[in-house]
Amino acid sequence: MLRSRAGAVRHRSMRWMAVAALGASAALVGAGPASAAEADITGGSLTWGFKASFRSYVKTGNGNPPISVGNGATVNTDGTFTFPSTGGTHDAGSGTTSATYGGKVVFSYPAHFFTITLANPTVAITGGTAALKADVDLVTTETDPVSVKQATIATLTVSGGNPATSGNTVTGSSLAAVLTSQGATAFNGFYGAGETLDPVSFTFTTGNGGPARAAVTVTPTQGLDPAGATITVRGTGFDPDANNGAGIYVSFGPKVDEHWANASVLQVTKWVNKTNEPTDARDRMAADGSFTTTLPISAVYTDRNGNQVDCTQVQCYVITFAARGSADRSQDTFTPLTFTRTGGGGNTAQQRITGTVTGGPLTLSVAGSAVELPAVGKGEYAQAALNPATVADLRGIGTGWSLVGQVSDLTSAGGGVIAGNYLGWTPTATVVNDPLGGANPAVTPGAVAAPGAGLGEARALCTSAAGASNGIFTCGAELNLGVPASAAAGDYAATLTLTLS
Structure with a gap:
């Protein structure tokens, strides 16, 4: 098997659970004050099946039951699931949406050592791009448990009048969904980033012009x-x-x-x-x-x-x-x-509140320390997802940053060498929403590096320009190793170093 090792410099690496905890606190959607154009979402539902082939696989297992639902989620006749609306906001002018839904689905396969809970999906749309987020809990005897809140599971294709608006109702029909690197990690690598998932359909109604709000x-x-x-x-x-x-x-x-x-x-x-x-x-x-x-x-x-x-x-x-x-x-x-306090002394008191905001650090963490590529023959290609890297720029000065990767030559115990440039990648980059809405962050993925002109030289995984770098960001990539005909058979390993500056 071909393997590569990914690490972070300057002591900026953390175990997956630490990254998951950061994601749980930083990926909140719609927690900031609503703008004047935003309307509250008062009803609707979301229908999704995750992936039909995965459902079929789990159903053959020994779970009791293999698939179950709760907290308001229901199972449809075709095996997909419907989740009820729990609120959110929608800006009809810009299309910016955070539509939240409730309920959970549990996939259980004890013989294959896992139980996965998918809960509380959210459709997030901003700037013409859309994503499906959800809480994911993975329990397995083979690795540490994973628990992430509102992980970005999939990107959704929105275009050509889909979603459509009719009055105060917005409907998205069979939107194409593609698994993200974060989603692949949350689901323990059952599927790689870029895998096509079941399409997503949703509807929601805003309160403007609709029934009176409770x-x-x-x-x-x-x-x-x-x-x-x-x-x-x-x-x-x-x-x-x-x-x-x-x-x-x-x-x-x-x-x-x-x-x-x-x-x-x-x-x-x-x-x-x-x-x-x-x-x-x-x-x-x-x-x-x-x-x-x-x-x-x-x-x-x-x-x-x-x-x-x-x-x-x-x-x-x-x-x-x-x-x-x-x-x-x-x-x-x-x-x-409020109740009247007993014991005399009046019913009001004042306290002066003071505080100090200190400058935070620029930090890098990764969601794992190893990537295993599948076995391939000479002249073939091996793909796998890079463990997602999280960059947190809490300095408050917005001077910008870049995250660069470079790999050593791949070597085997038998003396085989594959030059590092034969490992390429296709980077991805996303902004983790600021729960307080105090920043306007932006991040740009690096250019695609093809096998043969790849990571033997330092190449950008993602960058954030001055004025847009405050916040938290997730950067990933699909790795692509091309194996030259001259390579000797064997197990190869290399070290990929990520440098944040």
């Missing part, structure tokens, strides 16, 4: 008696027919991650839908999506996990969300409440 008013919201109070909750703009008419929960307590699945931390909950008869635990929603109900609350209580919650110390809310664990986030609202 909203809540609470009386009162301030100065509540910590020993106990009854509040009145009025809602408008809810959808009584959503989720097969399951309705919503109206609750009180702190805000936690995945609140729809962690109701045990809440003090009190009422179930509101269009058919309920009013009781202490239930109430009815009108046909227009409005309701009025009451909740008895107090500042301090013990939740169902046995933990004490003090709403004078932590912020608590009236929370609404879709009933029965639905992934539909369009019914979510959070209304903060």
Whole structure:
């Protein structure tokens, strides 16, 4: 087998799990303030099957079951999956979109030592280019586990009026999807970068001109008696027919991650839908999506996990969300409440906030330390994906940077030599979205280097120009080794050095 080793200089290499953690925090989409042209996404769905041949392969295995869905995802008759909309934003003028969807699919094949969970896909469109992102968790006995949030799994082809817009609805139909280097790594190399995946179809509707958006008013919201109070909750703009008419929960307590699945931390909950008869635990929603109900609350209580919650110390809310664990986030609202503090001394206080922003580093990390090329004969070519490299420019000065690669000659234990220039590459480069929206980064992939005129000389993998280099970037490449007829048979190895400056 032909092998090459990729490494980073200046102690700028990290294990894959460190890179995955960085991706989880830096790849957030649409977290910054919305522009005036942006509209909130209020509904829709996404349909995708990942790859039909992969589904067929997993189905032959011993998983129990081999393929399962959850958190609102469903299986279609053709074996693909549908994920419900959980929101996002869309700018009709520029086409910039971050459409988020919920649900998960689990591929399990214990006999082949893996379980892969694909969850929460996102369609991200900006500047005429589109990508499909998702959370991926890989558990295998052969390598370290992988867990990435919103990894860029595939690039999508958008052109020729696809996606199409009709009123407040945008529809993408059978968009061609191609696996990225990051996606190939996240899926443990089952397929290489550039592999064609199942087409992606999606639809979403924005709130402009559509149904009223869910909203809540609470009386009162301030100065509540910590020993106990009854509040009145009025809602408008809810959808009584959503989720097969399951309705919503109206609750009180702190805000936690995945609140729809962690109701045990809440003090009190009422179930509101269009058919309920009013009781202490239930109430009815009108046909227009409005309701009025009451909740008895107090500042301090013990939740169902046995933990004490003090709403004078932590912020608590009236929370609404879709009933029965639905992934539909369009019914979510959070209304903060405050209690009168006991013990005297007044009810307000001020603190002056100061802070210092320090200049960060320019760093390089790689998602692995080895690349294995398939065995080939003389006069043939061997391709494999370079382990993705992550460049983080946190200096805040925007002076630009370049990432350059050069490979040594490939040598074998028997004395064989293949010159480094016979290894070429086709670089790729993407911007990892800034979760605070404070930068306008840009990155350019290096030129294609063909076998024979390849990496024996230093060549750019990716660059970022002055004024656009602040941020986090992912650079990869498809390696292509051409084996000359003069090469002796054997196992070859070389060292590819990436230099960031």
